[in-house]
Amino acid sequence: MAYKPQYGPGTSKVAENRRKQMNPSQKLEKMRDVTDEDIVLILGHRAPGAAYPTAHPPLAEQQEPDCPIRKIVTPTDGAKAGDRVRYIQFADSMFFAPCHPYQRTYTECYRFRGIDPGTLSGRQIVECRERDLEKYSKELVETELLDPARTGIRGATVHGHSLRLAENGMMFDMLQRSVLGEDGIVRYVKNQIGEPLDRAVAIGKPLDEKWLKAHTTIFHSLGGTPYRDDAEYIEYVQRIHSLRTKYGFMPKE
Amino acid sequence: MTEAIYPQVRIVSARFLRPDTAEQLLNRLVQVGGIRRMSINGPSIPETVPYGPARGKPNPHPDRKVIRVGDQDVQLQVQVGTIILELEDESYIPAICEAVDEVFADKDFSCTVQQGRYMKTQPTMSDYAKYGPDADKEILGLVDPRKKGGPVIIQGTK
Numbered sequence: 001m002a003y004k005p006q007y008g009p010g011t012s013k014v015a016e017n018r019r020k021q022m023n024p025s026q027k028l029e030k031m032r033d034v035t036d037e038d039i040v041l042i043l044g045h046r047a048p049g050a051a052y053p054t055a056h057p058p059l060a061e062q063q064e065p066d067c068p069i070r071k072i073v074t075p076t077d078g079a080k081a082g083d084r085v086r087y088i089q090f091a092d093s094m095f096f097a098p099c100h101p102y103q104r105t106y107t108e109c110y111r112f113r114g115i116d117p118g119t120l121s122g123r124q125i126v127e128c129r130e131r132d133l134e135k136y137s138k139e140l141v142e143t144e145l146l147d148p149a150r151t152g153i154r155g156a157t158v159h160g161h162s163l164r165l166a167e168n169g170m171m172f173d174m175l176q177r178s179v180l181g182e183d184g185i186v187r188y189v190k191n192q193i194g195e196p197l198d199r200a201v202a203i204g205k206p207l208d209e210k211w212l213k214a215h216t217t218i219f220h221s222l223g224g225t226p227y228r229d230d231a232e233y234i235e236y237v238q239r240i241h242s243l244r245t246k247y248g249f250m251p252k253e
Numbered sequence: 254m255t256e257a258i259y260p261q262v263r264i265v266s267a268r269f270l271r272p273d274t275a276e277q278l279l280n281r282l283v284q285v286g287g288i289r290r291m292s293i294n295g296p297s298i299p300e301t302v303p304y305g306p307a308r309g310k311p312n313p314h315p316d317r318k319v320i321r322v323g324d325q326d327v328q329l330q331v332q333v334g335t336i337i338l339e340l341e342d343e344s345y346i347p348a349i350c351e352a353v354d355e356v357f358a359d360k361d362f363s364c365t366v367q368q369g370r371y372m373k374t375q376p377t378m379s380d381y382a383k384y385g386p387d388a389d390k391e392i393l394g395l396v397d398p399r400k401k402g403g404p405v406i407i408q409g410t411k
Contacts, residue, residue, distance in 0.1 A: 174303075194312065
């Protein structure tokens with residue numbers, strides 16, 4: 001019987017949202033339009049229109065060792081061209097952000113190739129070849145994985161995910177990279193590491209509370225879906241916990 | 254250090270305050286009177302980028318502003334989230350609750366006033382190790398006594 005991934009346990013809406021994001025056969029809902037140039041500006045790794053700096057010559061120009069793995073794995077576009085490895089990092093507010101660090105890592109591992117995600121409690125970084133990064137970042141920014149107010153693209157000084165929101169509903173950002181305008185549109189005025197941009201990059205209106213609560217992947221006992229209400233999820237986590245605790249004693253189920 | 258005989262209250266809003274809301278709230282509190290000391294807490298908004306590749310570059314932030322409280326200018330260095338007050342006596346607490354309710358009446362989030370002990374009453378061993386025996390006891394336990402620029406003194410009516 002062919003292996004069919006289940007993506008995750010749980011009967012609640014939150015669990016369902018998590019599975020939906022992880023499942024690569026489910027198309028993520030597109031929420032906004034951001035141009036390639038906008039993405040390059042927010043990332044701040046190279047000037048828009050500049051050539052991709054390289055870390056090594058293109059694979060076609062260099063002698064590859066005779067390696068069976070290299071024959072099986074097709075290199076990504078960035079690897080083929082020898083691009084540098086660059087990153088994008090997100091901070092997600094615990095107030096019903098559509099995604100969160102662990103979820104991002106799972107989602108990216110299922111959906112993208114040639115990536116190296118790093119997961120922390122309040123932020124998640126993903127590294128890959130620059131060309132691929134821009135392609136993946138565009139998908140991460142344009143789809144339902146991002147809310148302009150409660151998700152921040154923050155390369156450094158990410159503090160804010162567990163803090164109260166600001167009066168206007170934006171997540172706290174020490175460097176105020178994104179600003180909510182009078183017209184209700186969020187604009188990035190600095191790149192992800194906090195250098196001012198030549199022009200503001202609009203990434204759309206913040207999503208409303210109702211949408212966020214319906215699409216969040218975060219359990220939250222205050223106003224959201226409490227974790228303890230999802231018995232299946234708890235059972236699964238308890239089983240893993242118990243097995244890893246007993247592992248040294250060679251458990252037999 | 255504070256004397257344990259003075260009551261303390263903490264004002265906590267459900268959201269971080271904009272500088273103009275903070276200004277409005279603080280001015281309303283100053284009108285109530287009876288405040289010995291006040292400390293404004295919240296996450297810091299630094300003048301320059303503290304770390305990362307852009308470290309040391311200026312950090313223009315719309316919420317790092319000078320606000321006018323009473324007859325003094327106050328430079329905000331944090332995004333206001335909590336205000337701790339030390340009062341002369343408990344009789345001022347109802348008036349403070351009323352003032353807070355008044356300011357937050359037209360906002361779509363709440364703000365609570367809690368009574369308890371929020372300022373240090375004795376220097377700790379770590380305070381002694383960090384700041385030495387001659388640290389300014391007036392502000393120890395509220396802010397870093399080594400910080401340049403002392404407290405802002407708002408003249409009362411007494």
